Amino acid sequence: MESSTATDFSTLIRERLAGYGADPVIEFEGVWYTGEDLAGISSRIEELARAAGVPEDAPVALVVRNRVPHAAAMIGLVGAARSFALVYAFQSAEAMARDVDRLRPAVLVADRADWTPPVVEAARRCGTVGIALTLDGERVTVVDGLDVLGPGPFAEPPPEPSVQVLTSGTTGPPKRIAIRMPVLERAAQSALMARPAGEPTPSVLFAPFGGISGVCSLIAVPFSGGRTVLLEKFSVEELVSNVKRFGLKALGGPPAVIRMILGAGVPREDLASVQLYMGGAGPLEPELKQRFEEEYGIPVLWSYGATEFAGGVLTWTWDLYQQFGAAKRASSGKPYPGVQVRIVDPATGAEVPIGERGILEAAVEMLGPDWIRTNDFASRDEDGFFYLHGRADGAINRGGFKVLPETVISTLVEHPAVQDAGVVGTPDERLGEVPFAAVELVDGAEPPTEEELKQFVRDRLPAYCVPTRVRVVDRLPRTGSLKVSVEGIRALVST
Known part of the structure; x- marks a missing residue:
């Protein structure tokens, strides 16, 4: 039955892409690309793979960049019900080659610039057929010397x-999680749940295609018959420009986008058309949410999910927001339809009483009956709203005292000069671990001293939460999805 559902979803995506015809679907760098453009790219990939002797069920890998040919390739592979694995482009050529060796795909699709000597050599070792993408000239070509399928294995x-999607890589190297096509359909549906009513305006897509947010947002375009403006890299200026050009009704993104909009001092009138901000991919401080809503008059509907769940687990709906939005600003909402959520004791697995903190577990109907344990501390109130309290696996053990990085971060960003922050634990001979913090300042702000920032935390949190070092940086290291990179913060400790 599930294979039939997978076929149905793939058929739907294929038919809807074909249904655009000569109508525009994706704008990239000021140029609109039609359904025929996208279908032509995806069809050419299939044609070249067949000509090279690649079976229809053979594994495919795609080095993803937020560019039109890569979007067309991904939509086409979903429409053809082909399994494929995603490979980050934002890594060294040698690391990309190691990915190819690990994945051993029959076909590797990548931007022409990503076909470096190490990647070509890895594909040759594996017997992989190489396909290059570009927007200049012939958009899809076979890589020289990689035009025939080798012996493998x-x-x-x-x-x-299924699609092997990469986790965000916030806390370490990204991992791949297989998302079956029916589950991808659920993810696409969840990306559309809170859209404002009325004639839809284009979306602005900047989430990296390697992660679940980017995959869902892209597939949601043909799934809904919509249009999108594709950004290779996020910038406040481009976002605001598109809001004004198209009168966009909805925006979305991680907490960093809200901070960047506020930090850039975007005038209220520039976002006048926006009716809703739908966010997720990390905790949002209630104070920041309130500040954004008061500054722009735009309701913020937050959600919580993870790659493992292929979409949302908790969310706010417009009805919930109207009834409880002011009273429960810190909440991540209630469970999505078809999702059960509980809070358990991490040691015993027993559910904890209402109001107490524990580990969040979820059972998603589409994924099966099993409860999936997260690494997130959470609690539930008497009205069934859930609250997140930081990641259990990121807690810093300072001489027996547990310090949650999110708690320190939330405090640091309250400082008027601080736009965003990252906190990690560093080894300490006496205490085991101590907190280290890095902060990015609001543009134009008078830089506070390290001691001033420590005192700011000391005035608001227990003494064991105060970082032993606070470093001011021009820009915090981030993942492709704009989350602060924990590994990047760790690298700052020794510099």
Whole structure:
């Protein structure tokens, strides 16, 4: 039955892409690309793969960049019900080559610039067919010397068509999680749940295609019959420009986008058309949410999910917001339809009483009956709203005292000169671990001293939460999805 559902979803995506015809679908760098453009790119990939002797169920890998040919390739692979794995482009050529060696795909699709000597050599070792993408001239070509399928061995195809999506890499190297096509459909649906009523305006897509947010947002475009403006890299200026050009009704993104909009001092009138901000991909401080809503008059509907769940677990709806938005600003909302959520004791697995903190677990109907444990501390109130309190696996053990980085971050960003912050634990001979913080300042702000920032935390939190060092940086290291990179913060400790 599930394979049939996968086929149905893939057929739907294929038919809807074809249905655009000569109508525009994706704008990139000021140029609109039609349904025929996208279908032509994806069809050419399939044609070249067949000509090279690649079976229809053979594994495919795609080095993803937020560019039109890559979007067309991904939509086409979903529409063809092909399994494929995503490879980050934002890594060294040698690391990309190691990915190819690990994945052993029958076909590797990548931007022409990503076909470096190490990647070509890795594909040759594996017997992989190489396909290059570009927007200049012939958009899809076979890589010289990689035009015939080699002997392999190649990776075994999964039992069902699926997409191997990369986790965000916030706390360490990204991992791949297989998302079956029916689950991807659920993810696309969840990306559309809170859209404002009325004639839809284009979306602005900047989430990296390698992660679940980017995949869902992209597939949601043909799924809904919509249009999108694709940004290779996020910038406040481009976002605001598109709001004004198209009168966009909805915006979305992680907490960093809200901070950047406020930090840039975007005038209220520039966002006058926006009716809703739909956010997620990290905790949002209630004070920041309130400040954004008061500054722009735009309701913020936050959600919580993870790659493992292929979409949302908790969310705010417009009805919930109207009834409880002011009273429960710190909440991540209630469970999505088809999702059960509970809070358990991390040691015993027993559910904790209402109001107490524990580990969040969720059971998603589409994924099966099992409860999936997260690494997030959470609690539930008497009205069934859930609250997140930081990641259990990121807690800093300072001489027996647990310091949650999110708690220190939330305090640091209250300082008027601080736009964003990152906190990690560093080894300490006496205490085991101590907190280290890095902060990015609001543009034009008078830089506070390190001691001033420490005192700011000391005035608001227990003494064991005060970082032993606070470093001011021009820009915090971030992942492709704009989250502050924990590994990047760790790298700052020794510099």
